[in-house]
Amino acid sequence: MMKMRRTTLAVLCCVAIAPLAKPALAADVYPDKTITIVVPSVAGGAADAVGRAVAQGLGKQLNASVIVDNKPGAGTTLGTQQVIRMPADGYTLLLGLDAALTTAPFMLAKLPYQPKTDLTPIATLATLQYLLVASPAAPFHSVTELVERARANPGTITYASGGEGSVHHLAMEAFQKEAGIRLKHVPYKAAPQGFLDVMGSHVDVMFIASGTAVSPIKARKVQGLGRTGVAPISDLPAMAALRDMPESKGYVFESWFGLLARAGTPASMVGRVSTALAGFMKSPEAEAQMQALGVTLTFEDPSTLAKRIDEDTKRYAPVVAKLKEQSAKP
Missing domain, CATH: 3.40.190.10 (Periplasmic binding protein-like II)
Structure with a gap:
């Protein structure tokens, strides 16, 4: 009887611990499937070119498949919204454009996301x-x-x-x-x-x-x-x-591009991407690629990207207010 109780208790403990162990295990093996970088613009533009260069470099650093998914529309907000709708598991990242993160909150009557609370900055990639x-x-x-x-x-x-x-x-x-x-x-x-x-x-x-x-x-x-x-x-x-x-x-x-993940993505996964990204972005290969694309490589940490978003949001607010005032006139 005592042995049965011990066995039952052990099983219950395993059941209780299992849900807690699962996220840690997922982070340990990340990435074990394809990572998608959503670019909120059509193929052929500067954002697409930067996204593809980063995808290739990141894939080599992570020894994983990293692809680009072009999702244009709604002034670059459609692709941004797509990332926010996906699971916060580190497998869908955003090639963030400054307009989608700093001016869209003022331009649209109802923005389907909030940049500061729905996204986690990973790094600034380039300016142009x-x-x-x-x-x-x-x-x-x-x-x-x-x-x-x-x-x-x-x-x-x-x-x-x-x-x-x-x-x-x-x-x-x-x-x-x-x-x-x-x-x-x-x-x-x-x-x-x-x-x-x-x-x-x-x-x-x-x-x-x-x-x-x-x-x-x-x-x-x-x-x-x-x-x-x-x-x-x-x-x-x-x-x-x-x-x-x-x-x-x-x-x-001047404008900028950044890499972001959905808010709630485990910090260990964000850190893994950030470390791998640094390995690529600090290489001569990345410098040459960005120069060939006509952009300036500008690798900055998550806090600096967050500061960019905050400062540009404040800077563009009066410009956008003027636009809305003009559009309201008959």
Whole structure:
């Protein structure tokens, strides 16, 4: 009888301990299946290129399969929402774009997620600047000519973007404010689609990631009017900075990409990804890949990425408020 009681007690203890041991075991073997990095943009853009480079490097470091899933739409919020809906098990990560995390809360009446509480930062990956480009058929060939024509004909020159609240949208709104002009917004599902229409002369101008625009500018498929960043672009050394032009004096606009996981993902798994990511991002290979993509490798820890999100959210709030005020006018 005593032996039976001891056996029963041992079984009960095993049953009680099993649920507690399971998460620890899952963390120990992580990753034991494919990891997906969701990129909230179409294939072919800067975000997609960075996501694929990181996926390849991370896969080598983890000795695991890491793939990219493009989920464009809703100003980059659709892909972000998809990650939040998935289990917090470390197998679905987000290539976070600043617009989806810092401006979307102000742009959308009802955002289906809260960046600060629904996502866990892992690292900043890269920063980039944009180029102001014009269609090959545009009747202006410089920022000065663009501004002069826009002032003479308000609301007639069109500009493309990756959607309401996207970085391309914000960049142009800030530029218009600086130059004292008003253009007509033509939003697209994703920026590369808008860029194709600029090259096809269906839309007049737009801001596009430098890595995407360099080759078409060199091939004269699109006109390059100016850059938004401070540092020169090695492949286009003659491209002037908008901040140095009298029509847009002081104008600077740069963007960033980060890697995040759904909130609640075990810290051990986040740490495993962070360590593996550091192994890749600090390598000469990563530096060369990012440079080839036209972005600046900017590897920062989780707390620094969290600080970026917080500071940019505060910085963009008044810009977005102005946009909503303008859209509310008849």
